Every structure is written in C-alpha cells, then in structure tokens.
Amino acid sequence: MLKYRRAYQIGQDRRPATRREVSLKAQFQCHGSFEWVSCTVTNISPFGAEITLTEPMIVSRSVRLQILDDLFDVNAEVRHQHGRVFGIEFTSALLEALARYT
Secondary structure, three states: OOOOOOOOOOOOOOOOOOOEEEEEEEEEEEOOOOOOEEEEEEEEOOOEEEEEOOOOOOOOOEEEEEEOOOOEEEEEEEEEEEOOEEEEEEOOOHHHHHHHOO
C-alpha cells in the first residue's frame, strides 16, 4: 500500500500534540550514568518535552527524566540539542504522560 507523507510548510510544528509552556523542576540521568543532573522542563506534551540546563553539556542519546513535583519518571530519546536546551521524545510511561500533560 502506498502511503503519502503529509506536506508541511517550513517552520510548521509537526508534533502530534501541542506543548504547554511550563517551568518544572526536574532531573535527568544519561544512559549508563549513576549521576543525576538538575534541569528545568520548559515545555511539555504527552509525547515529549523541552529541557533547559543551567550549563551546557553533551547529553547522551537516551536519558531518564524525573519531574520531581509531579512524581513523574520516564525514559526518553534525545531528538535535538542546542547549547543548554534539548528536546526529548518519551519512550516509556506514555499513557501516564497522556493523562498528566494533555
């Protein structure tokens, strides 16, 4: 069966859900590391989030994120990083994220 890709305009957001602007204290752990790094979730959706660090660092492809006040713990894949900011796509706890962040 032939599938057609949806056409997008340049700069158009292709995410499956709208992200909400937030400022949530969190921490993340790079794959294979035991160290937790403090961060802030600056926007979130049921499928992913944008994370801001206090200082630039190279982040591994796979991370574990904990949003402390929400008691939310999720595994994720890093999709992009620009300096202190990186975007992730959740790979676990999807039903919980859908319930919390819709």
